[in-house]
Amino acid sequence: AQSVAQPEDQVNVAEGNPLTVKCTYSVSGNPYLFWYVQYPNRGLQFLLKYITGDNLVKGSYGFEAELNKSQTSFHLKKPSALVSDSALYFCAVRDATGGFKTIFGAGTRLFVKA
C-alpha cells in the first residue's frame, strides 16, 4: 500500500537561511512524487513533481526537491527562505502502476522568521 510520512509538524527557519521540509514514502512500484503548498484559506497549489529522470527536480518559487531512492525520501528544499514562504506544505505520492489515486502526507507547517 502507498503511504507518505512528513515527520515534522512544523519547521522554523530564519529568513535568508536554507530550508528543508522532509518527506518519506512507500509505494509498491515506481513513484510519482509531488509537493504542494497551501496558503491560509486557499486550496493546495502544485509546486513540483518527480516523474522520471534526474533525481533533482526544480519547481516554482525557487523550490527544489531531491529524490533519494535508497532512503525513499523526497525532501523539499530552498537555498534562501523568504517570509512569504510561510505556509503549509504537503508531500504526495502516486504509484505509477496504480492509476490516479494520490496519497497525501499530513502536512508540515513552515514558519520563516524575519
Add this chain to the structure above:
Amino acid sequence: IAGITQAPTSQILAAGRRMTLRCTQDMRHNAMYWYRQDLGLGLRLIHYSNTAGTTGKGEVPDGYSVSRANTDDFPLTLASAVPSQTSVYFCASSAQGQARQPQHFGDGTRLSIL
C-alpha cells in the same frame, strides 16, 4: 481564469440536515475528486470520478455521496449531516490517464455541523 469553483465558501449546518457542496471546473479534466482536510490528518479522499458517468469510493466515503452527470460538475452530498463531518472540503481535478499530472484544487468549503 480557468480553475475550480466551490460553493458555498462556508456553511454552518444543523445535524441531521441534508447538504450539497458544489464543484465546477472549466479545464475539461476527466478526473475529479473530493477530499476532506482535518488537522493532523492531511487530505483524505472521500469519492472520485474517473470520467463523466462514473464514480468510486475513496478512503472515507461513509455518509457522503457524489454524482457526475457531466464533465464539469461534481457535487458532494451529505444526506444527514453529523458533527464528525465538520471539516474543510476540497474539490480537485486532474487530466485522467495522465498520472504524471498534478491535481488542481478549489479553495474549499468550510463546513461546521452543530
